[in-house]
Amino acid sequence: MIAEEMVIACCTDIAGKVRGKAFPASQFEKRRKRGIGWTPTNVQITCFDTIAESPFGSLGDLVLIPDETARVRVQLGDDALTEHFALGDIRHTDGRPWEFCTRSILKGALDRLNGVSGLTLFGAFEHEFQFRNTASSIGEAYSVAGFRLERRLAETLVAAMRAAGLEPDTFMKEFGAGQYEVTMGPSRGVAIADQSTILRELVRLVANASGKDVTFTPIRDPAGVGNGVHIHLSFLAGDKPATWDPNGKHELGKIAGQFIAGILKYLDAIVAITAPSAVSYLRLTPHRWSAAFNNLGFRDREASVRICPVSDLSDISKAAQFNFEFRAADAAASPHLQLAALVHAGVQGIEEELPTPDATAEDLSLLDPAALAARGHVRLPKSLPEALDRFLANPTVTGWFPAGFADTYAKHKKGEMAFLEGKPQPEVCALYERVY
Numbered sequence: 001m002i003a004e005e006m007v008i009a010c011c012t013d014i015a016g017k018v019r020g021k022a023f024p025a026s027q028f029e030k031r032r033k034r035g036i037g038w039t040p041t042n043v044q045i046t047c048f049d050t051i052a053e054s055p056f057g058s059l060g061d062l063v064l065i066p067d068e069t070a071r072v073r074v075q076l077g078d079d080a081l082t083e084h085f086a087l088g089d090i091r092h093t094d095g096r097p098w099e100f101c102t103r104s105i106l107k108g109a110l111d112r113l114n115g116v117s118g119l120t121l122f123g124a125f126e127h128e129f130q131f132r133n134t135a136s137s138i139g140e141a142y143s144v145a146g147f148r149l150e151r152r153l154a155e156t157l158v159a160a161m162r163a164a165g166l167e168p169d170t171f172m173k174e175f176g177a178g179q180y181e182v183t184m185g186p187s188r189g190v191a192i193a194d195q196s197t198i199l200r201e202l203v204r205l206v207a208n209a210s211g212k213d214v215t216f217t218p219i220r221d222p223a224g225v226g227n228g229v230h231i232h233l234s235f236l237a238g239d240k241p242a243t244w245d246p247n248g249k250h251e252l253g254k255i256a257g258q259f260i261a262g263i264l265k266y267l268d269a270i271v272a273i274t275a276p277s278a279v280s281y282l283r284l285t286p287h288r289w290s291a292a293f294n295n296l297g298f299r300d301r302e303a304s305v306r307i308c309p310v311s312d313l314s315d316i317s318k319a320a321q322f323n324f325e326f327r328a329a330d331a332a333a334s335p336h337l338q339l340a341a342l343v344h345a346g347v348q349g350i351e352e353e354l355p356t357p358d359a360t361a362e363d364l365s366l367l368d369p370a371a372l373a374a375r376g377h378v379r380l381p382k383s384l385p386e387a388l389d390r391f392l393a394n395p396t397v398t399g400w401f402p403a404g405f406a407d408t409y410a411k412h413k414k415g416e417m418a419f420l421e422g423k424p425q426p427e428v429c430a431l432y433e434r435v436y
Contacts, residue, residue, distance in 0.1 A: 004024055004025075004026075005024070005025045005082055005084060006022040006023060006024055006025060006084065007022065007023065007024075007025045007028055007066070007071075007073075007084040007085060007086060008020045008021065008022045008084070008085040008086070009021055009022075009023070009031060009035070009036050009064050009065070009066040009085075009086055009088050010064075010085050010086070010087055010088070011064060011087060011088060011089070011090060011101065011102065011103060012087075012102050012103070012193075012197055012334035012335060012336050012337070013042070013043060013045070013102060013334060014043055014044075014100075014102070014334065014337070014408075014409055014412045014413075015045065015046055015047040015334075015412070015416070016047065016276065016331065016332045016333045016334050016436070017045075017047060017435075018197060018200075018201060019042065019045070020064065020085065021036045021037075021038070021064065023036060025084060028066065028071075028086075031065070031066055032065065032066055032067075032068060033065075034063065034065075035063030035064050035065035035066075035088070035091065036063065036064050037061065037062070037063060037064075038061075038062040038063060038064040038090055039060070039061070039062065040054075040056035040059070040060040040061075040062060040098075040100075041054040041056045041057065041058070041060075043056075043100045043408065043412070044056075044408070044411070044412050044415065046412060046415050046416040046419065047277075047332070047416060047432075047435045047436070048416065048419045048431065048435060050415060050416075050418075050419050051415070052411050052412045052413075052414065052415020052416065052418075053411045053414075053415060054408075054411075055404065055407075055408060061093055062090050062091065062092060062093065062098055063090070063091050063092075063093060064088050064089070064090050064091075065088045065089050065090075065091060066086035066087070066088040067086060067087060067088045067089065068086070069191070069194075070086055070087035070088070070191070070194045070198075071085075071086040072084070072085055072086065072164045072165070072198055072201075072202075073163075073164075074160045074163045074164055074202070074205070075163075076156065076160065076205070076206070076209050077209075080209060083160075083201075083202075083205050085201070087103065087194050087197060087198075088103070089101055089103050089104050089107075090103075090104070091104075099402035099403065099404065099405060100402070100404075100405060100408065102334045102336035102337045102340070103190065103193070103194075103336050105336065105337065105340045105401065105402070105405075106190055106193055106336040106337070106339055106340040106343070107190055108340070109339070109340040109341075109343035109344050109347070109400070110189050110190060110343060112343070112344065112347050113343050113346070113347050116347050116350050116351060117235075117255050117347070117350055118237065119235040119236065119237055119242055119255065120188055120189060120235065120236045120237075121188065121189055121192065121233060121235065121236075121339075121343065122186050122187075122188055122192075122233070122234045122235060122236045122241075123186050123187075123192045123231065123232050123233040123234060123323065124169075124183070124184050124185060124186040124187065124192060124195070124196075124231075124232050125184075125192070125193075125195075125196035125199070125229055125230070125231055125232075125335060126181060126182075126183045126229065126230040126231075126232065127181065127182055127183075127196070127199060127200065127203070127216065127227075127229060127331065128174055128176075128179060128180070128181045128216075128226075128227040128228055128229075129179070129180060129181075129182075129203060129214045129215060129216045129227055129331075130176060130177070130178045130179045130180070130214065130215055130217075130220060130227060131150075131178040131180075131207070131212055131213070131214055132178075132212075132213040132214065132215050132433065133212060133213045134149075134178050134212060140173055141173065141174070141175045141176075142172065142173055142174070142175070143173055146172075146173025147171070147172060147173050149173075150171075150173075150180060152210070153206055153207065153210050153212070154171040154180075156206050156209075156210070157171065157182065157202060157203060157206045158171070160202045160205065160206055161184065161199065161202060164198055164202060165195075166184050166185075166195050166198060166199060166202075167184055167185030167186075167187075168184060168185075169183040169184050169185055170182070170183045171183075174225075175225055176224060176225035176226075176227075177224065179225065179227065182199065182203065184199060186232065186234075186323075188236070190336075192335075192339060193334075193335035193336040193338070193339045194335075196229075196335035197335050197336075200216060200331065203216075215227075215433045215434075215436055216330075216331035216332075216436045217277075217279065217331075217332070217429075217432045217433045217435075217436040218275065218277055218279050218280045218282070218283050218330040218331070218332055218432065218436075219279050219280075219282045219283045219429065219432075220429055220430075220433050221426075221429060222282050222425060222429065225288070226282070226283030226288060226290060226330070227283075227330065227331065228283070228290055228327060228329065228330055229329040229330050229331050229333075229335075229338070230325050230326070230327055230329070231325065231326040231329055231338065231339070231342065232308065232323050232324070232325050233323060233324060233325075233326065233342070234256075234322060234323040234324070235253075235255065235256060235259075241317070241319040241320045241322065242255070242256075243256045243319070243322050243323060243324075244256075244318060244319045244322035248356070249356040250296075250298060250307055250356065250359055251307075251322065252307070252324075252356055254356075255350055256324070257355070257356025257357075258346075258349045258350045258352075258353060258354050258355075258356070259346035259347070259349050259350055260296060260305050260324060260346070260349070260356070260357060261349040261354035261355060261356060261357050262345045262346045262347065262348045262349020262350065262352070262354060263304075263305060263326065263342055263345045263346050263349065264294045264295065264296060264304065264305060264357055265294075265345070265348075265349060265352075265354065266345040266348060266394070266396070266397055267294040267304055267328065267345070267380065268294060268378050268380055268381060268387075268390050269390045269391050269393070269394035269397040270341040270342070270345055270391070270397060271284070271328055271380055271381060271387050271390075272381070272384070272387035272388050272390070272391040272409075272413070273333060273337050273338060273341040273391070273409075274326070274328055274329040274330075274333055274338045274341060274342070275328055275329055275330050275332070275333065275387075276332050276333045276384070276387075276413065277330070277332035277384065277416075277432055277436075278383075278384045278416070278417055278420055278428060278432070279332075279428060279429055279432050280330050280332060280384065281381065281382055281383050281384060281387070282429075283330065284328060284380055285382075286302070286363070286364070286365035287302070287365070288302075289301045289302060290302070290327060290328070291303065291304040291327045291328035291380065292364070292365065292379060292380055293360075293364045293365075293372070293377050293378065293379055293380060294377055294378055294380065295357075295359075295360045295364060295377050296357045296358070296359050296360065297359055297360055298359040298361075300359075300360065300361075301327070303327065303359075303360065304326065304327055304328045304380070305324055305325065305326055305327070306324065306325045306327060307324050307325075307359070308322075308323050308324060308325050310322055326342060328380065331436060332432070332436055340400075340401075341397075341400075344397075344400035345397075348396065348400075357376070358375075358376075360375075360377075364377060384413060384417060385417070388410050388413055388414075391406065391409075391410070392406060392407075392410055
């Protein structure tokens with residue numbers, strides 16, 4: 001049977017989905033200049049394939065332009081179809097960035113960071129996921145036996161990552177039933193979110209080729225563990241690490257401390273973007289090793305921001321190892337929007353010259369709101385509606401985004417919640433498990 005290879009120009013959207021349009025691969029250079037047609041109301045397609053209230057209706061035209069630097073071509077085997085796609089930017093037909101393009105929003109945030117600090121963001125996303133159609137035996141958490149069950153998939157995934165230009169790091173059997181974690185090496189700027197998106201698609205590709213089905217849903221079962229996204233961040237001044245200061249509080253440089261302070265100050269208003277599903281808030285509860293408060297922790301896996309350990313045994317310098325990790329996130333979100341929200345919050349902290357926060361060393365869930373406030377902490381929203389209310393009520397946060405974005409984002413999420421109305425919690429969890 002004859003075939004001609006095609007490539008997909010694609011982007012992440014408000015629903016955290018990767019959407020796009022395919023064209024013959026032979027046309028890539030032409031499409032890189034003029035793009036492919038795109039529709040404004042696509043931004044309001046929810047994760048359940050309903051269309052939320054849209055400010056655009058049936059009007060308007062855009063172009064989606066693939067980026068050569070975010071192009072992926074992977075061949076899993078002689079008998080397998082070639083995986084070929086390129087992330088890109090949505091633009092107006094006159095070339096201006098579209099206000100609701102998640103990748104363009106991130107680029108604007110990164111430009112703001114560089115303009116204020118002169119620094120470049122350096123980092124990587126960690127992902128947890130679960131196999132949906134594979135039974136998991138008791139006693140496999142973090143075990144060699146648990147890894148051995150998926151060794152073939154893991155080794156194929158590592159090869160696919162390398163072919164796609166990602167730097168493979170680790171793969172392990174996690175605590176939950178059928179749950180695994182995959183990590184990769186860091187990259188710069190917009191590539192941090194691009195590579196997170198690429199990694200998710202490669203996991204799905206390799207799993208499907210192996211006859212398996214995976215989910216990145218924030219939580220499958222309220223009584224079980226959740227799947228988080230851990231966003232590791234640091235800074236570069238040119239090519240030199242610029243996060244660690246041996247004389248700084250918690251060994252954080254001044255700008256890094258201010259950046260983290262900004263994230264924590266505005267976290268309750270941006271968690272609607274970093275953890276944007278109705279089930280995200282089943283995971284963001286105390287004692288789940290996720291995050292429930294806007295606190296900094298020193299190697300504490302229940303803190304929203306964690307200062308990560310460094311090893312004196314490493315051949316990499318302490319300055320190059322040193323980073324912090326944001327934990328109030330999951331894969332129901334666009335990596336580009338997640339990172340944009342974090343960068344804007346961090347830069348706000350730099351501009352406000354906020355002091356480096358104290359690191360908590362107690363169980364914050366035991367404190368009442370007054371005691372939390374006295375320590376400068378708040379409980380994060382306990383539901384998506386509450387998170388959206390805090391997002392919309394904070395003019396500083398909504399002002400970081402293009403005109404109309406906050407209202408459109410809220411309408412999108414309200415459309416998502418309308419689809420779930422009246423459904424029992426187990427069915428809601430099952431629906432998110434299917435779509436993510």
